[in-house]
Amino acid sequence: MIHKHELADLRENYGLHVLLEQDMDKDPFKQFQKWMEQAIREKIFEPNAMTLATVGAQGQPSTRIVLLKNFSSKGFVFFTNYESKKGLQMADNDRVALSFWWREQERQVRIEGIVSKVSAEESQTYFHLRPKGSQISASVSPQSKIVSRETLEKAFLEKAEAFENEEKIPYPTFWGGYIVRPSLFEFWQGRPNRLHDRLQYTKQGDLWEMVRLGP
């Protein structure tokens, strides 16, 4: 049981790193790369796990975690089911947000931008790079639809048997990648006494402008 005040009394003080304007890369993609490289080097658990926020037709936001599978100055790529809740929401509204929390480094990155699908070729190529079991699950799972465990297991076994002697499962066209093209980045570093560092980049034409925000 959680006791009265137990959550209110949980309090960590942060003080591992400092974030100064002069240390930041002018290019937020490069700054992100630097932080991601550090997160990987320091063996943070699933550093590429990010919260994806989408907004439905009625204006209701929805969040869930997905895995960042690629990024470049073009954007941030993840893969999912195009007919899932998030897929339907992104078809209605292409404005999304991403956030990363790297607990061990007391860091958060927030991104806002516009999402679109990657090419079918890119999706298919990545689909076939995944382990066979993951390919099967993606192709039989009616993601975000009501289903029984029994139906899922049966569909998995049937597909596994049907393609027992094949290395690859046929690519399901309802599954694939999205790319988020950022218009805003925020790099957050935990500091003592909750006086955290927050540096935000927004795109002004072709250039990125950086400002400090109050914590």
Ligand SMILES: Cc1cc2nc3c(=O)[nH]c(=O)nc-3n(C[C@H](O)[C@H](O)[C@H](O)COP(=O)(O)O)c2cc1C
């Ligand atoms: C660590 C972690 C990683 C995940 N990665 C993905 C992913 O890359 N793609 C995906 O579709 N779902 C992923 N999921 C599952 C999603 O969080 C979510 O349950 C699923 O995509 C359905 O979301 P929706 O109903 O909002 O569309 C992941 C969950 C966790 C906890």
